[in-house]
Amino acid sequence: MCLAVPVRLISIEGSVGKVELSGTVMEVGLQLLEEAAIGDYVLVHAGFAIQKVDQREAEETLRFLNEVFDVMGKRDEVR
């Protein structure tokens, strides 16, 4: 329920941003962030970005998840 995943902002229009994960694009509300820029990694929960995440950390998380999926023998990448 309270899970959120780091995703990259690819466009911003007013208080609505678009994010991309695994090739899927979706809209998120940006009202809960002080500021956001295209290219930022954000944590998304229930359709809203709830925090910006450090890019290096976010990439590390996604790399780690891919590594786990790899170990599990799952071929689909997280991003």
Next chain:
Amino acid sequence: MRFVDEYRRARPVKRLEREIRRAADRLGRKVRFMEICGGHTTAIHRFGIPSLLPDQIELLSGPGCPVCVTPTTYIDRALSLACDASCTLTTFGDLYRVPGSDGALEDASARGADVRVVYSPRDALKFALSDPQKVVTFLAVGFETTAPAVAATVLEASAQGIENFRIMSGHKTMPRALRALVEAPQVALDGFILPGHVSTIIGPEPYGFLPQEFGMACCVSGFEPTDILRSILALTLQVVKREFCVQNEYRRAVRKEGNAVAREQMSRVFEPCDSQWRGLGLIPNSGLDVKSEWRAYSVDPPDPTLPSEKHEDCRCEQLLRGLARPTDCPLFGTVCTPDSAVGPCMVSSEGSCAAFYKYGAGGIES
């Protein structure tokens, strides 16, 4: 479990497992750590983390799944709203199958009520915009992670002049519930794995009373297996050294100050109120009520003093307080299963009984 065996080969996990064992050898007794986040419950069982831990460390699941602790009275109120033909009910998916005292939302839907599962309150607002003849009510359930998103949606509805949008607040807040847990007469806990994304919003500070007043080891944790193992190591070391604090092992998402913008939106729309927790009862100031200036966007939730219905043999209350395990319950796995849930810990996939049922014992002794 094939998946766990393969996962265990991952090097960082092996290293953490060794370090935890080394720290546990210095404990000199058994310790019990409780996680209070549905995401942690699922991750812990899914990755078989209990089976990686030494005998001295036991993990327990607390009231961390907001759907599980939503009282039957709330579901019943939602069901009565669903009977009104002018109403569209919108809900997160995990509430859809939760039984009230007489069926679940999915049953109402099967009888023809307009109940729609949404991923976000933003989607509910879109329904309201596209169908002005209907009153679209969003079932606002969740902790501090979710309440700001709902608050932002109410403010958006007001800004856009959308008058047929409502929420029914069943929101709950975590620190007061934790205080109720540790102030209870019987407490058998040594520390807490603190929720990740609730803490993204509130920051680590509101949990300060746990180490200071109650000598509890505390660590804010992320959701990957190494995050959780790192947090367990941190908790074990706090107990070994007898130096208790709120450690933050999820710094990539949890800042010291939390998210002030989100909290500001939340406090514009909501104010604290008493709240009824399924399995725990009434906890003062542990809920969020819509402020009077936003009443036009609110459907009154049921009276919080009304108790949630419960089966007399259900052990969820003891389980949520860390005094029992799923297998201690006579209903577990027989009368109470994910397809026919009786108690709060089985009603949502993030509940501890549901996770235990799905992924097996995973090292937790029965």
